[in-house]
Amino acid sequence: MERKKVLISERIAEEGVEILKRELDVDYRDGISREELLSIIDRYDALIVRSVTRVDEELIQRGKRLKIVGRAGNGVDNIDVDVCTRYGVIVANTPDSNTISAAEQTIALMLAGARKTAWANNYLKSGVWDRKPFRGIELYGKTVGIVGLGRIGSMVATRLKAFNMRVIAYDPYIADERFERFGAEKKETLEELMREADIITVHTPRNEETMHMIDEKMLSLAKDGVGIVNCARGGIIKETAIIAGLESGKIAFAGLDVFEKEPITDSPLFKFNNVVVTPHLGADTYEAQKRVGEDIALQVIKALRGEIVPNVVNLPTMLKEELDYLKPYITLAEKMGSIYYQLERTPISRIDVTYSGPITKNETEILTIALLKGLLSPVMEEKVNYVNARLLAQDRGIKIYEHREEQTNKRYKNLINVKIFTNRCALDITGTISRAKNPILVEINGYETETDLEGLVLIVENEDRPRVIGPFATILGDHGINIASMKVARRNKGEKAVMLINVDNEVSEELMDILAKSDGIMSRPKLLRF
Ligand SMILES: NC(=O)c1ccc[n+]([C@@H]2O[C@H](COP(=O)([O-])OP(=O)(O)OC[C@H]3O[C@@H](n4cnc5c(N)ncnc54)[C@H](O)[C@@H]3O)[C@@H](O)[C@H]2O)c1
Numbered sequence: 001m002e003r004k005k006v007l008i009s010e011r012i013a014e015e016g017v018e019i020l021k022r023e024l025d026v027d028y029r030d031g032i033s034r035e036e037l038l039s040i041i042d043r044y045d046a047l048i049v050r051s052v053t054r055v056d057e058e059l060i061q062r063g064k065r066l067k068i069v070g071r072a073g074n075g076v077d078n079i080d081v082d083v084c085t086r087y088g089v090i091v092a093n094t095p096d097s098n099t100i101s102a103a104e105q106t107i108a109l110m111l112a113g114a115r116k117t118a119w120a121n122n123y124l125k126s127g128v129w130d131r132k133p134f135r136g137i138e139l140y141g142k143t144v145g146i147v148g149l150g151r152i153g154s155m156v157a158t159r160l161k162a163f164n165m166r167v168i169a170y171d172p173y174i175a176d177e178r179f180e181r182f183g184a185e186k187k188e189t190l191e192e193l194m195r196e197a198d199i200i201t202v203h204t205p206r207n208e209e210t211m212h213m214i215d216e217k218m219l220s221l222a223k224d225g226v227g228i229v230n231c232a233r234g235g236i237i238k239e240t241a242i243i244a245g246l247e248s249g250k251i252a253f254a255g256l257d258v259f260e261k262e263p264i265t266d267s268p269l270f271k272f273n274n275v276v277v278t279p280h281l282g283a284d285t286y287e288a289q290k291r292v293g294e295d296i297a298l299q300v301i302k303a304l305r306g307e308i309v310p311n312v313v314n315l316p317t318m319l320k321e322e323l324d325y326l327k328p329y330i331t332l333a334e335k336m337g338s339i340y341y342q343l344e345r346t347p348i349s350r351i352d353v354t355y356s357g358p359i360t361k362n363e364t365e366i367l368t369i370a371l372l373k374g375l376l377s378p379v380m381e382e383k384v385n386y387v388n389a390r391l392l393a394q395d396r397g398i399k400i401y402e403h404r405e406e407q408t409n410k411r412y413k414n415l416i417n418v419k420i421f422t423n424r425c426a427l428d429i430t431g432t433i434s435r436a437k438n439p440i441l442v443e444i445n446g447y448e449t450e451t452d453l454e455g456l457v458l459i460v461e462n463e464d465r466p467r468v469i470g471p472f473a474t475i476l477g478d479h480g481i482n483i484a485s486m487k488v489a490r491r492n493k494g495e496k497a498v499m500l501i502n503v504d505n506e507v508s509e510e511l512m513d514i515l516a517k518s519d520g521i522m523s524r525p526k527l528l529r530f
């Protein structure tokens, strides 16, 4: 079989490249030009980028084979995630792999700014021994204002506590408990933080809300002689406001690892001695790059194998343990979804999914997505995957309603019930997971049946009376079809029953015709494939 191809457009650690090479054809083109990238992207199944490659609609449209864009790092502001979602391309990143390095770089910049290290270094190396210009300040006893108490912000907080700093933080999107856990005093507004902090450091993503969130007006609230650090993304603290603040003396020092436009080699910011700058080095340690490279390589391989990828940006986020727990239910949901179009052809108007049992304590969104993937994959020409399944269902006018019940009313611990509506309820199925973690259909349209959703399953309606099941099974046997297991279910004695039969062999259309004519069989059997 032809090996799948991955293009790496920016430098990643050799360890990651080696992992990729075990399974894929790797084209390592660090620094490839935009033009060349656009002209060759249609040859690749995966693309690995860092923060420089712009992944936009033009690129994704040309990347006809692309299944995944792997971001070797954290921020995805160079990737149009919505476009990728629309085209069914997975975007995965490595959010935990470089956080320690970014937190340490933040503190390095803070100390370098407070102690004028870079400036003094330049002075001495130019041949002048002079201490007067370089008297700095201690971090001890000062107040640091952290904007964004996520992965990196919280690491900065705990480390600065060790310097005996007072830590205050502004992050409207996290629970109070998180502020307590990291020893940070919660500030309700950014304005409050600006007024109280001696040093301000930002750790939010860059987006419409955070771009220029600290501008001239915000900075005017800060203490005179404030220090600022940006090791997150350029522009969260507006560059022209930093320049004005440095000129007026409002800002005593700045430590900047990131810039509004990157790469940048000339900036008015560079002329200030009290500004220490680095070329986006937050994640550039051997340890972080090794972790990042290995992590993204493994995710790309998983995606190309069709396995579940841990850090998908355009999917609900989950902890590894949660994902491990949900995996069999994801398979169940996908298989349940695949049943409808194997039985019916009428367009769907609405789907009601009910999750019941302890499973509801988890992120069930992924299960609904898996269900929709299973439903649409056989009938869509476009590729359907976990990333675009919901969007494609919505495009087809299918309304999806999710319900959660803490307890199941049956003998099963966890249940997934799916009702599919056309102009009526066309299919009502319930499934669960066996002790061996295999998917089982426990009910179909009110008929109780415990059927393994595995391999081939014959489904047929029959009269509930003697001499129906035996002859039917005999026909199968006479045609060399082995029955692996069989369930017969009825609602009321003497009425219609349903047989679900796991068979080991393919059943031809001719044999279906023969089976349909067997005595007491009420419908042409259908063969479900799982
Ligand atoms: N310099 C580097 O090399 C480097 C390395 C890694 C990460 N980063 C950047 O660092 C930043 C933080 O990364 P992270 O992993 O900690 O992200 P994260 O998602 O874990 O944390 C971000 C935090 O910001 C908060 N937030 C979002 N909008 C906010 C707003 N308007 N006001 C206040 N808080 C807000 C969120 O609630 C969240 O807690 C990102 O921009 C990332 O791209 C830079």
Ligand SMILES: O=C(O)CC[C@@H](O)C(=O)O
Binding pocket: 050, 051, 052, 072, 073, 074, 075, 076, 098, 280, 282, 283, 284
């Ligand atoms: O080195 C990089 O690619 C940038 C790293 C960092 O900014 C990130 O977002 O992970």
